[in-house]
Structure formats: structure tokens, C-alpha cells
Amino acid sequence: MIDVRGLTKVFGLPDGRARRALDTGADRASAVRAAGGVLAVNDVSFSVEPGELFVIMGLSGSGKSTVIRMINRLVEPTAGTVSYDGVDVGGMSAEQLRELRNKRVSMVFQHFALFPHRTVRENAAYGLKTRGMSKRERLDRADVALEQVGLADRGDAYPSEFSGGMRQRVGLARALATDPDVLIMDEPFSALDPLIRRAMQEQLLQLQQELGKTILFVTHDLNEAMRIGDRIMVMKDGEVIQLGTGPDIIGNPANDYVQDFVSDVDRTRGLTAGSVMQSPWFTATADEEPASVLARMRKARGDGVYVIETDGTILGVATGEQLTLAIRDGASHVRDCVVDDYTAVSDETPIAEFCHLTGGHVVPLAVVDSDKHLIGVVPRAHVLEAIATATEEVPEHA
Numbered sequence: 001m002i003d004v005r006g007l008t009k010v011f012g013l014p015d016g017r018a019r020r021a022l023d024t025g026a027d028r029a030s031a032v033r034a035a036g037g038v039l040a041v042n043d044v045s046f047s048v049e050p051g052e053l054f055v056i057m058g059l060s061g062s063g064k065s066t067v068i069r070m071i072n073r074l075v076e077p078t079a080g081t082v083s084y085d086g087v088d089v090g091g092m093s094a095e096q097l098r099e100l101r102n103k104r105v106s107m108v109f110q111h112f113a114l115f116p117h118r119t120v121r122e123n124a125a126y127g128l129k130t131r132g133m134s135k136r137e138r139l140d141r142a143d144v145a146l147e148q149v150g151l152a153d154r155g156d157a158y159p160s161e162f163s164g165g166m167r168q169r170v171g172l173a174r175a176l177a178t179d180p181d182v183l184i185m186d187e188p189f190s191a192l193d194p195l196i197r198r199a200m201q202e203q204l205l206q207l208q209q210e211l212g213k214t215i216l217f218v219t220h221d222l223n224e225a226m227r228i229g230d231r232i233m234v235m236k237d238g239e240v241i242q243l244g245t246g247p248d249i250i251g252n253p254a255n256d257y258v259q260d261f262v263s264d265v266d267r268t269r270g271l272t273a274g275s276v277m278q279s280p281w282f283t284a285t286a287d288e289e290p291a292s293v294l295a296r297m298r299k300a301r302g303d304g305v306y307v308i309e310t311d312g313t314i315l316g317v318a319t320g321e322q323l324t325l326a327i328r329d330g331a332s333h334v335r336d337c338v339v340d341d342y343t344a345v346s347d348e349t350p351i352a353e354f355c356h357l358t359g360g361h362v363v364p365l366a367v368v369d370s371d372k373h374l375i376g377v378v379p380r381a382h383v384l385e386a387i388a389t390a391t392e393e394v395p396e397h398a
């Protein structure tokens with residue numbers, strides 16, 4: 001959907017001098033600094049899939065805002081390309097750019113400027129002004145968007161009557177009212193207190209599921225990134241340090257910031273597989289009929305199931321696909337379609353050691369005792385939730 005290649009931004013130098021500085025040597029940052037400029041973003045490449053919630057995470061000054069401003073050309077890149085559905089933004093005419101910004105991409109900021117003398121509904125309808133719609137139609141669409149963000153029936157209020165969280169919801173409604181394909185959100189929840197922030201994150205995830213928008217979300221908070229991101233791109237000093245899912249990043253942290261974060265969580269909270277596991281999912285025994293196991297699995301919306309022996313030890317995993325094939329081949333026992341490709345940990349294994357494994361299997365991670373009995377399972381979402389919750393309670397992790 002969005003493809004970014006070699007995106008680079010130098011501030012404080014005319015383009016020609018900036019490009020010459022970039023070309024002078026291996027250490028671009030020093031060359032740009034020596035020429036009197038700032039290398040805010042250096043050779044950043046990534047792509048965002050349709051419907052993905054892609055998080056850009058980094059500390060202040062790491063270049064996050066500059067990257068997203070280059071994505072819709074609010075800031076002109078010094079080098080590199082951005083394309084939407086294969087169309088290069090750099091080659092767009094003024095008219096095409098206006099169309100992109102008005103219709104396809106909406107932005108939500110940390111401090112959203114609402115008009116104090118206009119109602120919440122009028123504020124939410126603001127982005128539709130240039131659409132050539134009747135006022136009635138604009139306000140109706142604003143009402144739909146207000147309902148999506150949980151502010152149904154509050155359209156007649158004025159922003160001054162609203163708390164910070166509610167105002168951010170109006171900002172989100174304004175962005176949604178234009179029905180964009182892409183939402184770009186720059187630290188939208190950073191000014192909110194933790195409880196409201198948490199509620200907003202949950203609402204965003206819900207909206208994302210319902211509406212399937214592609215979302216680019218900027219935050220300096222790894223905790224927030226872990227909670228909401230399908231993938232997270234970690235930036236430092238204008239460069240991409242790491243790009244992956246939450247479990248990838250926690251399992252193989254590429255820098256000290258991420259490393260400290262995870263080990264502090266483990267150390268201070270004693271988070272182990274045992275502390276985050278839940279009781280075993282529904283399991284199957286080896287002599288069950290594949291069709292009945294498949295039916296149970298579908299009901300539980302699972303992709304696979306642990307098959308255990310009568311003494312409670314794990315025989316292996318049966319996935320929906322294997323069961324379906326086995327049924328087609330006339331197999332009468334689950335035993336015939338078990339594979340032993342699964343990962344098990346002990347209840348004392350710290351989260352940092354197994355987190356990266358949680359995303360790789362169709363069944364949640366198995367927690368076993370010393371006799372290989374299945375004593376619990378750890379779904380990926382559970383791990384991230386436990387980490388995010390624990391870090392909220394840790395006053396300092398840096």
C-alpha cells in the first residue's frame with residue numbers, strides 16, 4: 001500500500017549542498033553536520049501492507065515525525081521515494097497531491113486543533129468541506145464517524161465541554177469522516193493520562209478491526225507500540241534500528257533501549273511463562289475422531305490443537321489443515337495427523353527468553369512440567385499484554 005525507499009531528509013541546507021554532503025562519504029551524518037545541516041532521516045525504507053497497523057517508534061528527535069511528513073509530502077524529501085499503490089508521490093501534480101491529502105490520507109496529531117466556536121459535529125465534518133457535498137450530507141457523515149469513536153449523541157456539544165480524551169476522539173472522528181484508506185497518527189494519545197490512553201488504544205484496535213484502515217502510528221512509547229502494532233519500526237538518530245513484530249523485537253532486541261526495557265520488565269516483575277500462562281486450551285486425545293476435533297477447533301476459532309496422551313504428555317499438534325486432509329483420506333484417529341513441530345517451555349522460563357517464539361506457531365506456546373505434561377499455554381497476545389501492563393506499573397525502565 002505504502003512503499004518507502006531510501007527516504008532521507010537534511011534540514012538546514014539548500015538541496016544541492018545537502019545532496020553533495022550526502023554523497024561525500026560513508027558517514028553521512030558527520031558530512032551533513034560539517035556542512036552545517038541536520039540529517040533528520042537517513043536512508044529509511046519500509047512498506048506498509050493494506051489494513052496493517054504499522055508503528056514507528058523512537059525517542060524524541062529520532063526522525064519519526066519527519067518520516068511521516070514526507071509520506072504525504074508535507075516535508076519534501078532530500079532523497080528517496082514514497083509511493084501509494086505503486087504511484088510515486090514525488091511525481092504527483094499539485095492537484096493529485098491535494099486529492100491524496102483530502103481523500104486518501106488523513107492525519108491525527110497529538111494536539112488536535114478543534115474550532116472552539118463550532119459544535120463537535122461541525123468539527124468532525126470539517127475535513128469534508130472541499131468535497132462538494134451538501135451540508136446535510138457532511139453532518140450525517142460526521143455523525144457516523146462520531147458514533148464510530150464512541151461519541152454518538154454528543155455532536156451538539158462544544159469542544160470546551162470535552163475532556164482531553166474526548167477531544168482526541170473528535171480529532172479521530174474528523175479523520176474518519178473523510179473515509180480515508182490511510183490514517184497517519186502522530187503521537188495521538190501522548191498527552192492523555194494512562195487510563196484514558198489505554199481506552200483509546202483499545203478503541204483504535206477495535207476500529208481497525210471493523211474498518212480495516214491502513215494505519216501509520218507514531219509513538220515514543222514502546223509499551224504503546226507493543227500493545228497496538230502489527231509491526232513496529234524502531235528508529236534512532238534518523239535510522240531504522242529494527243523492524244518486526246512485537247515478539248520479534250522483544251525476543252531479539254537490536255538496541256539497548258529495547259533490551260533494557262525487556263530485561264527490566266522481567267527483573268522487576270518476575271514475568272515467567274508460569275506467570276502469564278492460561279489453562280490449556282481445549283486439547284484432543286490421540287484416539288479421537290478428526291471430524292469432532294475439527295468441529296471443536298472451529299467453534300473455539302483455533303488454528304490448531306495440542307494432542308495429548310492419556311497420561312497428559314504432549315504427543316504433538318494437529319492443525320486444521322492436517323485434520324481436514326485426514327478426514328478426506330478417511331483417517332479415523334487424530335493420531336494419524338499429528339505433527340511434533342511445536343515449542344514448549346517450562347513455567348520458570350523468563351518472558352525475554354521465549355517471547356520471540358510466541359508468534360511462530362499456529363498453537364500458543366506450550367508450558368510443560370519436567371515430565372512433559374502440558375500445564376498451560378501462552379498465547380502471543382497474552383505475552384504482549386502482560387509486558388505492557390507490567391511496564392505501566394514500573395515507574396522507570398530507562
Ligand SMILES: Nc1ncnc2c1ncn2[C@@H]1O[C@H](COP(=O)(O)OP(=O)(O)OP(=O)(O)O)[C@@H](O)[C@H]1O
Binds near residue numbers: 011012038064067
Ligand atoms: N524544520 C526543521 N528544521 C531543522 N531541523 C529539524 C526540523 N524538523 C526536525 N528537525 C530535526 O530533525 C530531527 C528529527 O526530528 P523529528 O521531529 O522528525 O523527530 P521525532 O522523532 O518526531 O521527535 P519528536 O518526538 O520530538 O517529535 C531532530 O534532530 C530535529 O531537531
